[in-house]
Amino acid sequence: MSQISSLKFWMANLVKLEFAALDLSGDNYLSWVLDAKIHLRANGLGQTIVDENDASPEENAKAMIFLRRHIYEALKNEYVVVDEPLALWKALGERYDHRRMVTLPKARYEWTHLRFRDFKSVSEYNSAMHRITSSMRLCGENISEEDMLEKTLSTFHASNVLLQQQYRHSGFKKYSELVSCLLLAEQNNELLLKNHQSRPTGSSPLPEINAASQEVNATSSRGSIHKRGRGGKRGRWQGSRKDRGARSEGLGPRMGPSTNGKNASRNKGKAQMSHVPRNVESPCHRCGAKGHWPQMAHQKYRVS
Template sequence: MSNLNKLNFTVLEVSGRNYLKWVQDVKPRLTPKNLFPTIEKETDNRVSEVEKATAMIFIKRHIHDDLKIVYLVEKDPRALWVTLADRFNHQNDIFLPEQQYRAQNFTKFSNLISILLLAQKKNQLLMKNHQARLTGATVMPEAHYSTNQHPKCQKRHGKGGQKPPRKSQ
């Protein structure tokens, strides 16, 4: 356990901003002590309670204090690992162009570039629309809406502009 403590690296932030780097730091440090099976997918390999406890201590020492409080009752390192992955692993969806090229199995790099350019154009259009009319700006009047400022000229009708029914006397 003392060797594990010597291997210091940045703790997992509450925002999860450094999750991918954190995972890359944790996995290689669990492997030499044969603790990696405690967090990997369930297999036939039995993991001792001592190994689970050691892995849990290591993981909890390398997460932010607020995350320690949130996952205080978690006793199984595999369950904690999966929970953290569910919470922060959405960052895998953000690919660099080269990673997208490999992940989507494009046959030509030019196909990837054309898709990225199309996405960029859509984003530019969205930004142009947003800048033309910012969120929270005053409401534009309806196209067929007209107002008469003189109170005597205003007709008062019920819902939908219909005249109220005549009262029979």
């Protein structure tokens, strides 16, 4: 039960941490030392971890609480009898300061084999550059801006010799200026490649969407008209009426006279209606206007 309570207390305490607590293995000791110094100075307690300081008992107590809160629980139990921040600071340094000697050779190895041409993008190379140089600086190794510029320019791909010479003649003084220029060039190259792949060289552009839609609309409208005039029932009825009208006016049938009695009676009625004289004086009994067919013809032959 006590272990569960201590675990809950430790988990609740993790939420209040300003930075990662010091691990028992000491793998994060170098970054922990830097974070602890910054936060102690921000809280006005930076002098508590300095030799021959004049910090008050209250300041030492606050610094001790802060340090113990940012170390692992098992590590805290090992230094439970230490009640001075300076003593705890030195004890942790003696225990984990060898991490500098372990980290520095690895960082030097990575720096030696760091090459710009081995990375797919400028962002990946820039991230690796800052990670390696930060590790070396934490271990006391000084890496200047000139070193970072030379490392980048001297590891270009062999096909980019002219580009590398242009960057050298640009006279960059800071590594960040060179990286900004490389990032801009990378984005422009990606845009140029996308434009080239969208339409190969020598090919004609696609028609505009407005012209294409107009052509489709015109084609569909012609098809609709053709369908109504020839394929639809209404078109066939109108066409047959036109043909019958043409035959009644004496233009002659295409396939000879029809032998159907029904059609013959219709044609006969059409012919009689065409010979009925117009009466311009008598008004129409249906609409009252003059110039229509006579009254009897209008009743007998209805024109639709």
